[in-house]
Amino acid sequence: MKALEQAVGVDIGGTNIKLALVDSNGSILNKAVMETGNAWERSSFYLKLYNKIAEILKPESSWQHIIGVGIGVPGLVDSARGHVFYAPNLRWDGIDLKRELADHIPTSIRIGNDANVATLGEAWMGAGVGEENIVMITLGTGVGSGVLINGQLYTGQGVGTEIGHMVIDSKGPKCVCGSRGCFETLVSAKAIATRATEIIGEQISKKELKKVFASAKKGDANATRVVNETATYLGIGIANIINIFNPSKLIIGGGISMAGNVLIEPAVEVAKEYSLKAALERVTVVRAQLGNDAGVIGAGGLFLRGESNDKN
Known part of the structure; x- marks a missing residue:
């Protein structure tokens, strides 16, 4: 029996x-976690990354046994060139990541935006299996997105989609991108924590949002108001996505998705008010299934599913 092809998926946070070491069935054979550390000290960062990849390849596999390393990066990425325009959490600005990594990693390399590769993971092995037209949004510290059209990752002219920077309220909060009222400024973990702090009257951190959602489930008035306001913005964003992309499935992932139906159900009800009926009737809104493994599976899938503009 022919051995399954293998690739390494890397999800940088x-x-x-x-x-993770992933095979062409989408199965994880081995995985590891390392601290991101001072990623801006790139030479030492690349060496640490090489060593950690080598670690998960042992003992059964080696560099010769894998067809490549796929990497998801939290920022604006030109996937065709492997160029990172901007990744603020890593302090990367205008980095030719693929070219620089090629001096350290002895195999083919493909780069993608982290939300794009998570979308690929869900399409391959998770909530989007069997679907050709998918949109995924990841609700976490920020809001990421990925789009599959006719089974292929849509990357536009290289950068892809940034649904988190779709403007929902032109007079809304200032965004890190320089605009106002972006989707991200209204439904991210940071945005919800700010809203909760204002409504509840005490400091609420992002880590405490689970308690807010739990209180809303129990009927607490202030927590319910926080959730309902968030659901309104989320629902408007979902409607925009449905109207623009006409997907068969809209997948919601990221840490905020763990709030579950207390947030997603009212958001879908709001979306129904603003969506075109013909598009709404053909879409299903679901939670992501792969959790923290979506990124590494999708990054491996950049090779194992052939989803790349770069065939080198």
Whole structure:
């Protein structure tokens, strides 16, 4: 029997980096986590990344046994060139990541935006299996997004989609991108924590949002108001996505998605008010299924599913 092809998937986060050895069935054979550390000290960072990849390749595999390393980066990425325009959490600005990594990693390399590769993971092995037209949004510290059209990752002229910077309220909060009222400024973990602090009257951190959602489930008035206001903005964003992309499935991932139906159900009800009926009837809104593994599976899938503009 022919051996399954293997690739390494790397999901770079601001705090931690997840790595996995993935086969062409989408199965994780080995995985590891390392601290992101001072990623801006790139030479030492690349060496640490090489060593951690080598660690998960042992003992059964080696560099010769994998067809490449796929990497998801939290920032604006030109996937065709492997160029990172801007990754603020890593302090990367205008980095030719693929070219620089090629001096350290002895195999083919493909780069993608982290939300794009998570979308690929869900399409391959998670909530989007069997679907050709998918939009995924990741609700966490920020709001990421990925789009599959006719089974292919949509990257536009290289950068892809930044649904988190779709303007929902032109007079809304200032965004890090320089605009106002971006989707991210209204439904991210940071935005919800700010809203909760204002409504509840005490400091609420992002880590305490689970308690807010739990209180809303129990009927607490202030917590319910926080959730309902968030659901309104989320629902408007979902409607915009449905009207623009006409997907068969809209997948909601990221830490905020763990709030579950207390947030997602009212958001879908709001979306119904603003969506075109013909598009709404053809879409299903679901939570992501792969959790923290979506990024590494999708990054491996940059090779194992052939989803790349760069065939080198």
